[in-house]
Amino acid sequence: MSAVTPFAVLALAVAGAYALALLEPLVAGARPHPVAPVRSALAVVRQPLRRPGTYDGWLFHLAPGLLLLAGVMALATVPWAPGFRGIDFQAGVILFAGALAYVTPAVFMAGWGAGRPLAVVGGFRWLALMLAYAMPIAMVTTAVAAPAGSLRPSDIVEVQHAVPMVLAQPLAAALWLPAVMAVCFLAPFDLPQAPSELGGGTFAEYRGLDAALVGLAQRVLLLAVSGMTATLFLSGWHGPLLPPAVWMGLKTLAVAALILWLGRRIPRVEIDRALSLAWKVANPLAIVAIVIAGLLTLFFYR
Amino acid sequence: MSDLGTALAFYPLAALMLVTGLYVFITSSMARAGLLLLAALGVEGLIFLALASEFLGFLQLLMMSGEMVIMVFFMVMFMSDPGGLMGMDMTHEKRRSAGVAIALAAGLALVAVLTDWPARVAGDDAPDVRAIGFEVMGRSMVSFLFAAMTILFAMVGGVMLAKQGGRFGIAAPAGEERGEGD
Numbered sequence: 001m002s003a004v005t006p007f008a009v010l011a012l013a014v015a016g017a018y019a020l021a022l023l024e025p026l027v028a029g030a031r032p033h034p035v036a037p038v039r040s041a042l043a044v045v046r047q048p049l050r051r052p053g054t055y056d057g058w059l060f061h062l063a064p065g066l067l068l069l070a071g072v073m074a075l076a077t078v079p080w081a082p083g084f085r086g087i088d089f090q091a092g093v094i095l096f097a098g099a100l101a102y103v104t105p106a107v108f109m110a111g112w113g114a115g116r117p118l119a120v121v122g123g124f125r126w127l128a129l130m131l132a133y134a135m136p137i138a139m140v141t142t143a144v145a146a147p148a149g150s151l152r153p154s155d156i157v158e159v160q161h162a163v164p165m166v167l168a169q170p171l172a173a174a175l176w177l178p179a180v181m182a183v184c185f186l187a188p189f190d191l192p193q194a195p196s197e198l199g200g201g202t203f204a205e206y207r208g209l210d211a212a213l214v215g216l217a218q219r220v221l222l223l224a225v226s227g228m229t230a231t232l233f234l235s236g237w238h239g240p241l242l243p244p245a246v247w248m249g250l251k252t253l254a255v256a257a258l259i260l261w262l263g264r265r266i267p268r269v270e271i272d273r274a275l276s277l278a279w280k281v282a283n284p285l286a287i288v289a290i291v292i293a294g295l296l297t298l299f300f301y302r
Numbered sequence: 303m304s305d306l307g308t309a310l311a312f313y314p315l316a317a318l319m320l321v322t323g324l325y326v327f328i329t330s331s332m333a334r335a336g337l338l339l340l341a342a343l344g345v346e347g348l349i350f351l352a353l354a355s356e357f358l359g360f361l362q363l364l365m366m367s368g369e370m371v372i373m374v375f376f377m378v379m380f381m382s383d384p385g386g387l388m389g390m391d392m393t394h395e396k397r398r399s400a401g402v403a404i405a406l407a408a409g410l411a412l413v414a415v416l417t418d419w420p421a422r423v424a425g426d427d428a429p430d431v432r433a434i435g436f437e438v439m440g441r442s443m444v445s446f447l448f449a450a451m452t453i454l455f456a457m458v459g460g461v462m463l464a465k466q467g468g469r470f471g472i473a474a475p476a477g478e479e480r481g482e483g484d
């Protein structure tokens with residue numbers, strides 16, 4: 001990590017958010033317009049801020065900042081190429097999970113701070129959902145780190161030079177994808193805002209810069225989880241012919257497109273069903289995934 | 303990090319941690335108290351990072367977020383004045399508890415100052431680090447697991463006791479309509 005790293009990560013976050021804003025219409029089957037994301041972002045920023053007249057209104061304005069901070073920290077742990085690794089810590093995967101863990105209080109703060117009934121309902125739904133989905137993320141991380149014998153993301157990429165982890169551990173990958181989709185509060189897990197049900201819920205009251213930060217943070221989160229999915233399961237920067245960073249970018253965009261496409265195809269999961277799926281199916285299967293990872297490590301990776 | 307850098311990070315963070323920790327007890331809103339406690343413990347994670355204890359710092363940041371969010375959830379669920387808007391005083395026995403707290407803080411400070419701390423830095427493969435690892439993952443694991451199961455049963459039991467009659471409330475007695483005002 002050098003003095004340039006924070007600026008490089010921030011630039012990557014903004015550029016990536018722009019790329020994802022272009023990807024969204026593409027996935028929907030429309031033609032993306034290169035200026036449209038900038039224009040709509042400026043239109044949102046020009047709106048006056050809305051200040052909720054509630055006791056905990058300060059939480060309302062703190063939430064988008066915390067959300068963006070969590071997204072940028074998660075993005076910083078993604079290794080993009082053997083040379084440029086952002087913050088390549090020895091326990092980088094833990095930092096990634098730790099950064100994602102702060103999305104939970106941020107969205108809750110948004111809902112609680114707004115002080116409107118539907119926003120508070122959205123905030124509490126979100127708490128219940130995230131408590132259920134945090135465990136599979138942590139356990140799948142462990143399962144993927146076991147063959148590498150390391151929690152450093154670049155070591156996990158190196159161990160996949162022959163077989164991508166998605167082929168070695170398909171169960172772990174199948175548990176990981178819905179869990180990280182839920183963290184990004186994207187459809188079909190857009191339960192805190194749930195436009196047709198809670199009328200925007202947690203984020204309904206946001207205007208101006210606050211709303212722009214929420215939109216930016218959601219795309220940075222999507223970029224971070226797509227990048228980490230490519231790192232942990234799709235053998236990161238490995239690939240023939242093209243330079244490593246290009247492979248990594250292509251894989252990240254492919255995962256992001258898959259997540260956005262699934263969000264368009266699958267209807268919103270009901271909160272009760274999402275919770276019982278998480279506790280009764282995903283969590284026990286995550287323990288099975290750890291056992292499989294242990295056996296694989298013992299027999300094939302040593 | 304250099305000694306000066308560590309000190310520059312440590313003391314402001316420690317002060318911030320104390321201030322947020324203090325406000326946990328001053329505020330009467332359960333959501334605020336839980337989030338302030340999260341802030342205090344998250345700053346503690348940053349202090350670990352400043353002291354070059356990377357793994358502990360990340361783990362602290364990760365675990366505390368989840369745990370404090372669970373605490374907010376439970377406090378708002380169970381307290382009669384979760385928003386702190388009704389001016390309910392939730393402190394009891396102020397004088398005695400303040401005495402105990404001051405005595406305890408003074409004792410801990412004395413221990414911290416008077417202990418002869420080792421000056422050397424232990425490496426990853428130092429024998430005592432290995433020994434701690436085997437202790438935590440071996441014999442002590444039984445007591446950790448027991449504590450974890452106890453906490454889990456307490457949480458599930460608390461919810462069971464709180465939600466009488468299940469999700470839709472207690473069924474009305476036969477022949478009576480439930481409605482407004484009864």
